Amino acid sequence: MTAKAVENAKVTNGKITQRFLDGKGLYLTVRKSGAKTWQLRFIKPDGRESNLGLGRYPEVSLLDARKKAAELRKLKAQGKDLAVEQKKQKLEVKRQACNTVKKIAEMWLETASSRVVKKTAEGYRQKLNLHILPKIGDVPIHDVRAAMWIDAMRPLENKGKLETVIRTTALFRRIMNFAVNNDYITHNPIGSMRDVFKSPTRANFACIDISELPDLLTMVVQSTMRPANKLLFEFQLHTLTRSRESTGARWEEFSFDEQIWYLPAERAKNKLMHKIPLTAEVISILKAAKSLCRGSEYVFPSRTSLKKHVHSETLNAAFKRLGLGGKMTSHGTRSLGSTTLYERTDFESVVIEALLSHTDRDGIRDAYNRNKFFQKRKRALEWWSLHIVGLTHGLTSYSTIEL
Structure with missing residues (x-):
């Protein structure tokens, strides 16, 4: 024809x-x-x-x-079989046509939300609804280009919302990685973009210098701070846990026979169960706390109710009363431990990051619950505990409490 x-x-x-x-x-x-x-x-x-x-x-x-x-x-x-091949082609065309950024983002959010606390999941959804979906939600996932994302973020950058740009870009990069891993696209066009947008001036959590740690420890022990709060400070410092993790600790989570604190996944920031070694010093802190908890299920109960744990901002308020407002925070205990371990020991970075439960770093999630890394984490935490006690020549809050 x-x-x-x-x-x-x-x-x-x-x-x-x-x-x-x-x-x-x-x-x-x-x-x-x-x-x-x-x-x-x-x-x-x-x-x-x-x-x-x-x-x-x-x-x-x-x-x-x-x-x-x-x-x-x-x-x-x-x-x-041509009939089978044509059906496969039609399904692929249909699959590609409906795989918009919005649909992929919703699938990613459903998976990601199961691994984080509710507040974090809500933050993900808010960024999607405010900054991602209105701009490129209807774009097929395979049509997304780096230049398209940059154009979407420029208005935020021009308004000076630089931290939002960085966090939203990191979030979108994770969504695109999800698309790659599930075979919707072959590669992720969204790189770090470190040199594309202006960098925000980051304000770190207030934390004293390492050289000031002996004075801080002595100040806390000799202060009029509630004994339970002194123990909370030392407990958080020795275990390198987050404030919400330490203040919400329950007695049922501790195995003194194994000398392990099993921090439940639902209370951990990264939604993974964390096996934390109990050093001899931490066990002494817990024994002292047991004598003060008045039979509560919590290691550090609230002053007003044994059925509640102490507030996560308790230490920050205590530091302010000591005149350390703007100089030291509860989160600063983790910074002190991290800096000291990196600067004064030869422990592998994967071990130190696992101690801090930074499972978003390369290789950490895989190493998180492996027994060989547990033993290494135990040795690192034992070094840290002994180092703390050595700074005050054995002067501790738990040694002053009658059991």
């Missing part, structure tokens, strides 16, 4: 449909209404004849139909 013949093809002799052969099994089917479609006639593996629709004319031209037919005949020569 020629392109002109295809254009002029009509049903004759009062027929409802009429077929015009192009060759090698390719037909143009014309209906009485004037509608025209391309079909390829072929033999199935079981010997039966069958037809495959190749699209409507004029959307699919004669040349396009011949190309499609040639591709299918090539597949048939390879022993493949």
Whole structure:
């Protein structure tokens, strides 16, 4: 057939449909209404004849139909079932068409939300709804380009919301990695973009210098701070845990036979159960705390109710009363431990990061619960505990409490 013949093809002799052969099994089917479609006639593996629709004319031209037919005949020569192959192609086209940034982001959010606390998941959704979906939510995931993302973030950058730009970019990078890992796209076009946007001036958690730690320890021990709060400070310092993790500690979480604190996944920031070694010093702190907890299920109960744990901001308030507001925070205990271990020991970074439960770092999640790393973490924490006690020559709060 020629392109002109295809254009002029009509049903004759009062027929409802009429077929015009192009060759090698390719037909143009014309209906009485004037509608025209391309079909390829072929033999199935079981010997039966069958037809495959190749699209409507004029959307699919004669040349396009011949190309499609040639591709299918090539597949048939390879022993493949053309009907099955066409269904797979249609499913893939449909799959790609519906895989917008919005749909992929929603799938990622459903998975990610199961691994973090509710507040963090809400933060993810808020960033999606405010900064991502309104800009590129309808874009097919395979069409996303770095330049497209940069354009979406420029208005935020121009408003000076640099921290939001950094955090939202990191979030979107995770979504695109999810798309790669689930075979929706072949690579992630969103890199670090460290040199693309202006860098925010970061304000770290207030923390004293390492050289001031002996004075801080002595100040706490000799202060009029509540004994339970002194123990909380030392407990958090020795275990290098987060404020919410330490203040919410329950007695049932501790195995004194194994000398392990099993911090439950639901209370850990990263939603992973954390096995924390109990050093001799931490056990002494816990024994002292037991004598003060008045039978509460919590290691550090609230002053007003034994059914509640002490507030997560308790230490920060205590530091302010000691005149350390702006100089030291509860989170600063982790910074002191991290800096000291990195600067004064030869422990591997993977061990130190696992101590701090930084499972978002490369290699840490895999090492998190392995027994060999537990033993290394135990040795590192034992070094840290002995180092703390050595700074005050054995002067501690728990040694002053009568058991």
